[in-house]
Amino acid sequence: MKVLVPVKRVVDYNVKVRVRADGSGVETQGVKMSMNPFDEIATEEAVRLREKGVATEVVAVSLGVAACAETVRTALAMGADRGVLVETEVELQPLAVAKLLAALVRREEPGLVLLGKQAIDDDMNATGQMLAALLGWPQATFASRITIVGAEATVTREVDGGLETLAMPLPAVITADLRLNEPRYASLPNIMKARKKPIETIKPADLGVDPTPRLRLVGVAEPPRRKAGVKVASAAELVERLRLEAKVI
Numbered sequence: 001m002k003v004l005v006p007v008k009r010v011v012d013y014n015v016k017v018r019v020r021a022d023g024s025g026v027e028t029q030g031v032k033m034s035m036n037p038f039d040e041i042a043t044e045e046a047v048r049l050r051e052k053g054v055a056t057e058v059v060a061v062s063l064g065v066a067a068c069a070e071t072v073r074t075a076l077a078m079g080a081d082r083g084v085l086v087e088t089e090v091e092l093q094p095l096a097v098a099k100l101l102a103a104l105v106r107r108e109e110p111g112l113v114l115l116g117k118q119a120i121d122d123d124m125n126a127t128g129q130m131l132a133a134l135l136g137w138p139q140a141t142f143a144s145r146i147t148i149v150g151a152e153a154t155v156t157r158e159v160d161g162g163l164e165t166l167a168m169p170l171p172a173v174i175t176a177d178l179r180l181n182e183p184r185y186a187s188l189p190n191i192m193k194a195r196k197k198p199i200e201t202i203k204p205a206d207l208g209v210d211p212t213p214r215l216r217l218v219g220v221a222e223p224p225r226r227k228a229g230v231k232v233a234s235a236a237e238l239v240e241r242l243r244l245e246a247k248v249i
């Protein structure tokens with residue numbers, strides 16, 4: 001079984017995100033970019049499935065500007081076998097990504113598409129769901145455990161009330177949550193080996209998809225700054241302040 005893992009290039013999670021002065025988005029110039037953390041988890045899971053002999057090949061795909069090839073390369077260093085870069089300068093929104101992935105799925109015919117549950121840049125949490133809908137495949141989102149036996153996947157999902165376990169036939173779409181695994185660090189030998197692994201570059205037109213955005217970004221603003229804290233002298237003063245300022249009790 002082939003596993004397709006979409007990996008997105010996003011602002012590194014350690015970077016303090018800054019909004020552009022004109023409110024047109026988040027500043028990405030000169031900012032460290034990395035693989036979306038949930039996609040590292042999805043890559044790790046796919047590689048573990050191959051190591052267990054459940055998967056035969058792991059294909060990592062990134063969609064976006066030419067620099068997304070670095071993100072594919074990171075997945076290859078973690079153990080993916082082969083990469084695809086769908087290169088475009090157009091700003092990609094989840095529906096366009098899902099359509100491009102659906103076209104790639106028809107070409108690659110994987111038994112499983114394993115995505116991150118959400119990209120930490122725009123927190124859409126939509127691509128996996130849209131992809132499953134476009135393909136007419138079963139889906140399990142927010143996976144914290146995945147077991148595959150034969151042509152069936154059993155997935156434990158993290159839902160509000162606790163854990164939910166679903167069984168579904170493959171092919172399917174699964175999105176990875178935080179507790180699914182601890183992704184490995186790529187070792188130096190594996191980083192070197194990854195340089196020799198193939199990355200195919202294609203354009204959206206090669207997949208017959210028009211990636212033009214459908215949503216218009218109206219504005220992006222930083223959250224209001226928090227006011228500085230104050231020290232109180234006693235519990236009584238604290239209660240009094242809570243009563244008057246926080247309007248509780």
Ligand code: AMP
Pocket residue numbers: 005006007008009036038039061062063064092094097114115116117118119120122123124125126127128
């Ligand atoms: P989102 O729906 O944007 O929150 O993204 C959910 C998941 O879809 C991510 O964790 C990735 O696995 C995948 N994804 C979204 N956009 C891209 C992209 N441009 N390239 C590769 N994967 C993507």
